[in-house]
Amino acid sequence: MSTNKTFPIRGMHCASCSLTIERTLKKLDGVESVEVSYGTEKAKIKFDETKIDAAKMSQAIDPLGYALIDESPVVKSTDLSAAQMGMSESEHAEHLGLNQSKKEKLAELQHMKTAVMSAIPLAIASVVLMVWELLAQFGLIAEMEPVWKTFFHHLMPIFATYILFVVGKPYLLGLYRFLRYGKANMDTLIGLGTVAAFLYSFVVTAFEESLRPFLNVDVVYYDVTIVVIAFIALGKYLEVRSKLKTGDAIEALLTLQAKTALVVRDGKEIELPLDQVIHGDVLIVKPAGKIPVDGVLLEGASYIDESMITGEPIPVSKSVNDRVIAGTMNTTGSFTMKATKIGSETMLAHIIKMVEDAQGSKAPIQALADKISGVFVPIVLVIAFVSLALWIIVGTPIIGFSQALSFGLTCFVGVLVIACPCALGLATPTAIIVGVGKGAREGILIKDAATLEKLHQVNVVVVDKTGTITKGKPEVIGGTSDDEHLTILASLESKSEHPIASAIVAHAKVNNIRVQAVTDFEVVKGKGLRGHINGKEYFAGNIKLMEDLKLPFDMQPIETATREGKTPVILATRSSVLGIVYVADAIKPEAIDAVRALHKRGIKVVMLTGDHRNTAQFIAAQAGIDDVVSEVMPADKLTKIKELQSQGKIVAMAGDGINDAPALAQADVGIAMGTGTDVAIESAGITLLGGDLSKLVKAIRLSEITMRGIKQNLFWAFFYNVVGIPLAAGVFYPFFGLLLNPIFAGAAMAFSSVSVVGNSLRLKSKKL
Numbered sequence: 001m002s003t004n005k006t007f008p009i010r011g012m013h014c015a016s017c018s019l020t021i022e023r024t025l026k027k028l029d030g031v032e033s034v035e036v037s038y039g040t041e042k043a044k045i046k047f048d049e050t051k052i053d054a055a056k057m058s059q060a061i062d063p064l065g066y067a068l069i070d071e072s073p074v075v076k077s078t079d080l081s082a083a084q085m086g087m088s089e090s091e092h093a094e095h096l097g098l099n100q101s102k103k104e105k106l107a108e109l110q111h112m113k114t115a116v117m118s119a120i121p122l123a124i125a126s127v128v129l130m131v132w133e134l135l136a137q138f139g140l141i142a143e144m145e146p147v148w149k150t151f152f153h154h155l156m157p158i159f160a161t162y163i164l165f166v167v168g169k170p171y172l173l174g175l176y177r178f179l180r181y182g183k184a185n186m187d188t189l190i191g192l193g194t195v196a197a198f199l200y201s202f203v204v205t206a207f208e209e210s211l212r213p214f215l216n217v218d219v220v221y222y223d224v225t226i227v228v229i230a231f232i233a234l235g236k237y238l239e240v241r242s243k244l245k246t247g248d249a250i251e252a253l254l255t256l257q258a259k260t261a262l263v264v265r266d267g268k269e270i271e272l273p274l275d276q277v278i279h280g281d282v283l284i285v286k287p288a289g290k291i292p293v294d295g296v297l298l299e300g301a302s303y304i305d306e307s308m309i310t311g312e313p314i315p316v317s318k319s320v321n322d323r324v325i326a327g328t329m330n331t332t333g334s335f336t337m338k339a340t341k342i343g344s345e346t347m348l349a350h351i352i353k354m355v356e357d358a359q360g361s362k363a364p365i366q367a368l369a370d371k372i373s374g375v376f377v378p379i380v381l382v383i384a385f386v387s388l389a390l391w392i393i394v395g396t397p398i399i400g401f402s403q404a405l406s407f408g409l410t411c412f413v414g415v416l417v418i419a420c421p422c423a424l425g426l427a428t429p430t431a432i433i434v435g436v437g438k439g440a441r442e443g444i445l446i447k448d449a450a451t452l453e454k455l456h457q458v459n460v461v462v463v464d465k466t467g468t469i470t471k472g473k474p475e476v477i478g479g480t481s482d483d484e485h486l487t488i489l490a491s492l493e494s495k496s497e498h499p500i501a502s503a504i505v506a507h508a509k510v511n512n513i514r515v516q517a518v519t520d521f522e523v524v525k526g527k528g529l530r531g532h533i534n535g536k537e538y539f540a541g542n543i544k545l546m547e548d549l550k551l552p553f554d555m556q557p558i559e560t561a562t563r564e565g566k567t568p569v570i571l572a573t574r575s576s577v578l579g580i581v582y583v584a585d586a587i588k589p590e591a592i593d594a595v596r597a598l599h600k601r602g603i604k605v606v607m608l609t610g611d612h613r614n615t616a617q618f619i620a621a622q623a624g625i626d627d628v629v630s631e632v633m634p635a636d637k638l639t640k641i642k643e644l645q646s647q648g649k650i651v652a653m654a655g656d657g658i659n660d661a662p663a664l665a666q667a668d669v670g671i672a673m674g675t676g677t678d679v680a681i682e683s684a685g686i687t688l689l690g691g692d693l694s695k696l697v698k699a700i701r702l703s704e705i706t707m708r709g710i711k712q713n714l715f716w717a718f719f720y721n722v723v724g725i726p727l728a729a730g731v732f733y734p735f736f737g738l739l740l741n742p743i744f745a746g747a748a749m750a751f752s753s754v755s756v757v758g759n760s761l762r763l764k765s766k767k768l
């Protein structure tokens with residue numbers, strides 16, 4: 001048996017780390033698949049628990065400088081005092097059965113900040129010295145006083161030593177791992193470059209006199225070591241800081257969780273921390289209070305603001321038996337509720353988990369970037385050494401050994417420093433994290449990055465009628481009023497979960513009809529239902545069901561009613577029709593806007609329904625849908641999707657997610673209309689909370705802007721490496737006299753990562 005688990009990974013510093021970890025873990029016996037995201041610093045691993053465990057996996061990546069953290073689900077009991085003390089975010093996470101390593105990341109960020117703060121003044125001093133010397137060379141300013149010159153001459157090695165060994169420790173470790181285990185990553189490149197610059201300078205300084213005949217001993221590269229490391233450390237710091245920001249959607253969701261609940265125990269009201277609330281507890285919710293757990297309203301009534309979950313701004317009226325959702329906010333009423341779902345079972349916990357998983361998943365568009373960064377490091381190493389060698393071999397006869405060596409070293413360091421494809425690795429995941437998080441805030445839950453990527457290519461949207469175009473809350477409007485028949489019908493329908501059934505049961509209740517016991521109950525898929533009452537067999541359903549039974553009935557009134565958008569429910573025994581009830585479901589006003597907006601984008605909208613042709617056409621006409629397929633059996637919905645796909649269409653299917661599951665799964669993008677109370681979140685690629693179809697248009701737009709952001713990121717990341725490497729290698733020097741000072745390589749490298757993350761963050765403020 002294999003299990004799927006997500007582990008946080010510690011020690012990731014650059015994008016190629018994810019590939020190195022993936023490769024190493026995949027080789028282990030018992031590991032079936034691995035997906036490591038640099039964006040979230042998590043690994044999704046499918047493995048055989050009988051063969052391998054987290055500790056062994058962690059051991060395998062330990063020599064590479066990483067650790068895999070096994071967080072077994074936290075089940076903690078807190079004493080009462082914790083409630084009064086207030087809870088931190090990680091404790092919130094614990095209550096939801098989730099894990100959060102944010103605190104650790106903040107500590108790491110603080111650590112980086114200290115290092116950067118110490119490095120930047122030294123870097124600035126080095127740059128000032130360098131510029132001074134340059135300007136003095138051209139006679140633009142006066143030479144530095146010799147005393148000062150000697151002073152700095154001796155000070156620079158000290159600065160460089162501090163920077164390399166303290167601030168540059170991760171890069172030194174990268175170099176060490178390369179030498180020891182032959183494993184190279186981004187850190188290795190930077191480590192090799194800066195160490196080379198340092199070592200060369202150090203040797204020159206140490207043996208100045210004996211080297212003088214062969215080399216220009218006045219040229220040393222301490223400033224390169226200092227500035228490059230300082231820039232890269234600054235870039236990394238800004239990158240990590242922004243990366244934390246890309247993930248703040250999760251944080252916002254976590255803070256929705258209430259801290260305590262007012263529980264009735266032994267007739268007394270007591271305030272308890274959330275993890276002490278158990279199933280079936282009776283909770284009191286006061287005006288303006290947060291709903292602590294998922295549950296059912298027992299007594300009282302109120303309006304509840306569910307906007308944080310569904311994105312719908314208008315508070316929803318709730319009365320007895322209505323479901324309430326943890327994390328939503330009560331307005332002015334007060335009520336008691338029964339806890340039905342607690343901790344990790346709540347919808348909020350599911351949403352957070354889904355957002356986390358989606359943010360950590362890989363978009364197909366990333367595959368290319370991954371492939372490239374995978375072969376990047378060795379290739380860059382080769383380029384760096386080749387350019388060093390070429391400069392010395394080809395350059396010595398022309399410009400002399402000393403000058404050629406100096407150029408060669410400059411190129412060597414420059415190539416190593418600029419080549420790091422960090423930006424390439426950040427391009428996709430950062431945009432996905434922002435995109436998925438932005439969606440969550442709008443009540444658009446995205447299952448994975450692949451779905452988000454696919455969505456903008458969709459050109460046909462197939463919609464289910466009931467619950468997607470219509471409100472899904474039909475009402476009985478006419479038909480038989482015979483109490484006996486209504487009793488039989490309501491009794492049968494009380495066993496069904498179809499929206500039609502709820503309409504009939506509600507209608508019976510209003511008419512004070514009591515339902516009777518039903519035996520041998522059976523759903524006749526796409527047609528209706530069947531069951532025994534008092535030993536007699538009854539059927540209820542549509543025309544097809546009557547045709548199956550070969551029962552004659554008067555078509556005239558049905559024809560008229562369906563043209564007005566009513567759905568007939570016919571009650572019969574095996575031998576005769578007893579009566580007909582009509583139900584009608586109002587159209588969702590926002591569905592009309594949604595259909596219009598989809599059309600505007602050139603997306604075709606097709607309505608699929610099991611309902612009567614006339615009824616379907618009536619609703620479709622109201623919604624402005626041009627293409628209707630009616631009277632389809634549930635299994636045929638799937639066939640219809642396949643048919644569209646075989647015509648080369650990219651199909652999104654929006655349904656209520658319960659009986660449409662097979663069709664949702666077949667579609668390129670399955671969209672579940674979550675009504676906010678009962679959401680099968682994991683079943684579809686996208687869940688639109690609140691069941692508002694116009695959110696689909698927003699979701700498509702979100703996909704579009706996210707993909708555009710990714711493409712921009714990838715373009716700049718590629719472009720920068722494509723131009724940067726030959727420039728640093730000195731390819732352009734013989735033609736244009738262009739050579740990249742390693743200091744600029746460091747700056748460019750830092751800037752590229754920061755600009756990519758910045759571009760992704762920009763998506764946050766885009767309007768959907």
Ligand code: ADP
Binds near residue numbers: 464496608633
């Ligand atoms: P849809 O989701 O498009 O309504 P279904 O397959 O759920 O498609 O239902 C198809 C048709 O079967 C309905 O339009 C209705 O006529 C009939 N039907 C299904 N369930 C019931 C029920 N519980 N009571 C009466 N009729 C039903």
Ligand code: MG
Binds near residue numbers: 464656
């Ligand atoms: Mg349906």
